[in-house]
Amino acid sequence: MKAVWLxxxxxxxxxxxxxxxxxxxxxxxxxxxxGVGIYSxxxxxxxxxxxxxxxxxxxxxxxxxxxxxxxxxxxxxxxxQCGNLSGYCVGxxxxxxxxxxxxxxxxSVLKHAExxxxxxxxxxxxxxxxxxxxxxxSVKPRH
Numbered sequence: 001m002k003a004v005w006l007x008x009x010x011x012x013x014x015x016x017x018x019x020x021x022x023x024x025x026x027x028x029x030x031x032x033x034x035g036v037g038i039y040s041x042x043x044x045x046x047x048x049x050x051x052x053x054x055x056x057x058x059x060x061x062x063x064x065x066x067x068x069x070x071x072x073x074x075x076x077x078x079x080x081q082c083g084n085l086s087g088y089c090v091g092x093x094x095x096x097x098x099x100x101x102x103x104x105x106x107x108s109v110l111k112h113a114e115x116x117x118x119x120x121x122x123x124x125x126x127x128x129x130x131x132x133x134x135x136x137x138s139v140k141p142r143h
Contacts, residue, residue, distance in 0.1 A: 048062060
């Protein structure tokens, strides 16, 4: 029976799904907000200024949030971050105004990647040399 399932039924099911229209092709509205991710609420989340204190002492506060849920508004491009227990949300919409010239590609950089690699390699070599010198100085000759 397993052989029949694997040889006949499973391939028929898989091939039957091949001609289904994709999300973009189906014309079906999937919703205005799309999930970006769920992240741990770190200590800075509870430090947000301006969040109104809840009316009831039983209502969750920013400190009670364990996760921050991030979504994007597919119509406006706005990103929203909301606490999972408090329900408090903050938003950011970098598309609400044009970017400054300094923010347009190609960007000016302080150092290029290869320059940073050279600086890091030189720093690591100097650190190794200092460690070797410190080890040599700590070894006392035997009499």
